[in-house]
Amino acid sequence: MQPPFPPARFDLEEPLGQRRIVVAMSGGVDSSVVAALAARTGAEVIGVTLQLYDHGAAVGRTGSCCAGQDIRDARAVADRIGIAHYVFDYESAFRDSVIADFADEYMAGRTPIPCVKCNMGVKFTDLFQIARDLGADCLATGHYVQRVMGPQGAQLHRAADPARDQSYFLFATTQAQLDYLRFPLGGMPKPQVREIAAELGLSVALKPDSQDICFVPDGDYAKVVRKLRPDADEGGEIVHVDGRLLGRHKGLIHYTVGQRKGLEIGGQAEPLYVVRLDAEARRVVVGPKAALAVSGARLTDINWLGGDFTGPLTAKVRSMAKPVPARLEGDRLIFDAAEYGVAPGQAAVLYAGDRVLGGGWIASTEPALAEAA
Incomplete structure (x- = not known):
């Protein structure tokens, strides 16, 4: 049986x-x-x-x-x-x-x-x-996502299990691919x-899940970058958003927007976070948490799966973040309320409820505070 x-x-x-x-x-x-x-x-x-x-x-x-x-x-x-x-x-x-x-x-x-x-x-x-x-x-x-047939064809939806949902990583799936794929x-x-x-007696029944970045087995992504780009550890200045020089860093690859730990600039009156990375000047710009607030972001390479959808939507700007109310005007994603830790290079994935409408790559952000600009 x-x-x-x-x-x-x-x-x-x-x-x-x-x-x-x-x-x-x-x-x-x-x-x-x-x-x-x-x-x-x-x-x-x-x-x-x-x-x-x-x-x-x-x-x-x-x-x-x-x-x-x-x-x-x-x-x-x-x-x-x-x-x-x-x-x-x-x-x-x-x-x-x-x-x-x-x-x-x-x-x-x-x-x-x-x-x-x-x-x-x-x-x-x-x-x-x-x-x-x-x-x-x-x-x-x-993949833990759902393919649901709608009035205009196949739609991409979140997985039934929120803890396993992988829809954020599949926003770039095209309609032609979605028509052919099954999950x-x-x-x-x-x-x-x-x-x-x-x-079923499968030998992999208890096998651990794969990690997020499969080609970085020990979690040291800087080592991977350093191997391909020998100048990755070239240092530079750590500067406050108000222009003050606070110290020096050991290479941009060790920092991401929103990072607080590992800045090695003690003695400050308040906690400081990485606000942005200036690759051309090799400069790490830091500031208080309020300086992380952004009102919007410009997206590139937008993939749209929403058809003629025109209703309210939410946007997810990090894989572990909760979707927040926003609107899309051309290539500009505008948040209803200030959003924090939005990093260029990450994706902004757009949803209508559980349905994935599409998304794009965050090319730049719009600071919510003038002093962070």
Whole structure:
């Protein structure tokens, strides 16, 4: 007797026995369960893994994805559930489009989000084409978001489990990609996914989740930037927003907007925060918390999934932030109330309730206080 698993939403035309599903398998529990649920539909299922790092450097690494042990885990799961599995070498493309961009953004005084760039590039562009070339009817992934059919087609919505929601990292998904993609785990909590993996006897059932930045295994992102950009540790001035010179820093890569700790400028009358980074002058500008307040931001490369939507919206300007009321006027995002810690290089993702309307990259901010300008 088969265990009572929840129905897997692949939204394919019947009969499923004549359909082909490609599953992006990273070697983790989420994508492994997606592959297992896809196989249970009766469709032909093909697992695809993109190798993104050097095999030797990644062997035994925990908290990563798409390398070394992760590839072996994906293959073991594919063997267990009886599906084909292919590995494609995308190490060079990942290095050029994600890791190099990560270093360049830090050197430019911005705070990058490599997970979005990865989804925009190798995962939802190159992998998308691989699935097409394999004749698949859809590409399924283990992301925690929901694909909901609306009156004008597929919509992207937050996951049912707020603690697992990954919609912020998928704002750049195009409508053509969304029409082809499937996210079967979007309506499930993570414990249920692990239960399914355990009941199916998948070896990854208890495997730890991958970390946010998979190519920075020890959390030392400065080391990654330094390896690609040897001048990353060139120092400069730490200046107060009122113009006072407070000290010197050891390189812009060690600072992000909103940062308070690690400034090494003691003896101040009030706590100071990084307000902005001047890459051209290699200057870190600091000030009181009030100087972090911004009234708006200019966005670039806006991706719009909202169709003809004209209602009120909210904006999320950091992955862990709560969406706040705002409005979009051209490329300007204007907040209803002052927002704090808005950093160039991050994304602003726009929502209508649980629906993702789209988003863009924060190019610059508009200070709410004149003295912070």
